[in-house]
Amino acid sequence: VPRWFSNMDEMLAQTDVDMVLVITPIQHHFANAMTAIAAGKHVYVQKSMTATLDEAHALLAARDRAGIKLVAAPGFDLFPTTLHMREVVRSGVLGKIGFGYTYAWGFGHEHENVRNGTDPDSSLTNINPMWYYRKGAGPLPDVTIYSLQLATSILGPVRQVTALGNKLMPERKWRDETIQIELEDNAVLMMEFASGAIVTAWARDTSHSRRNPWGGLGLYGTHGSLEVTDVDGATGYPLAFNVFGGGGWGTHGQDVGDHTYTQPLTAQKYLQGEHLELEEGHLYVDIMELADATTEDRAPRASGEQARHVVEIIECAHKAIAFGQTQQLTTVF
Template structure:
């Protein structure tokens, strides 16, 4: 694909994620602008367009995809429609930026990757932590050997059954707890960020297994997942993702242990990184991250589309994350 002179985005599904995390970032990134948005609800589409100074709005995705003023597509819908819209955008010859998780299944991911490859257009996935300074700091610590040879990774994400989750099965807008829409439950929504970051830090996961269960029975999807995994470089990993605990068990931290020390950090809390080295005082690094949190990744993506950079979050890497989640949950690639 030839470099673009300017990236003119069309957004499919301008919902909550577009309000702060990505929409303003697409507008503020150098060489990038939003020219059209689409929502099935015409009033909401018009409202978003007016509030964000977007010149065009649609309630039909096909019209947006085929708009000649749009030369790149951002898909911000629930995962059940990611494959459909990606294939249509690729057929129209337009680069695609898709929200995470990339799709419901690994099979759908591969379909998206192949369609974009055949059309000669790039495919990116919104795993924006790959570009955040706190995760780049973690990568620096690992790559420079500060904590020695890496032994293992431990991921903890324990959340209580909060009022907004209890009764969630009666709220069709909470698509994250319906496997037919999301691929899985909160594990697919949140662990996808964590497992993709592990891919970024250590390379591909070669083997994965685990168990997923619906213990509380509050909503259709699994509410607890336990997984183990092994990277191609020999590093081992373990994770427990529980969304059914009591308040005293509320905890979220990832720890990477090496032969000389360890580094730990949250994914969904603050943006700190804590370094512990044998015989030394602990160090805490704090980072200020823009509320438009996708902007750093979007800048790398826009730079690549303009022919002056490389984006590190692609459809190929995103598909690997879906494969790992599928293996851990022991789901068929339906």
């Protein structure tokens, strides 16, 4: 890296960049993105876009005033399999979706090779990952957000959310530091979508599954079901899904058969050649979407509006856990 800065204002004053990539701890997304927008820069914000709904409202208002483009991760609408699943649901072949589930999990950033010194080439080795356990972060906005983004990309907005959570590991350690956890390390969300579908999502950072595909999803309608059967571990993109219905026990309506649809990562136009070897190729895809949306002067498909809605789902889930009451959402996309 020929030039580096430890201060955003200094960087913006001394360079002539077109876009700023905000890839920091979640608690700093809002301030850094607002600084970049104030300087007239297009912005990419890693997930979750902000830590609170109020921040999300303010960020999108600043975007609109400045007339810049903003892309928010993770951009599931940028992968063809997501669009195909949405087409299947909207076609009505599954009937009316009544129930679904989706899940993703982590195990804490302090266990990553880049954090514990086992990756000698990493510049992240000495960066303290304990921000993950502070308010504004945790498994919901860092990991479960993939599940929420995928589910809303297919089913649309959520109407209300309830949730339960627990804290089984009140302390975490990294090197010689011990931190008191400020958030749940396990949570289960139940979301009612505007369509009437009820979908669960899991959040956890204590252990993971060896057999269920990370980022799995299942949707079950009156006529059939849709289940993700393969997920790319590096990007979280669904690679294959099965559609089943009709002609068997427990199904009603037309016979839609039993079909598995598969698309490789190369179905995404940006993931070609050497870019298939990227450790987290979905970041590259999101960033290229911002570049194309800027040069083509169009609205990004990984929209700030959907990201704001997901931020509200997460905020409502925390409130539901704290107060034991179902929370109504106020945003759509």
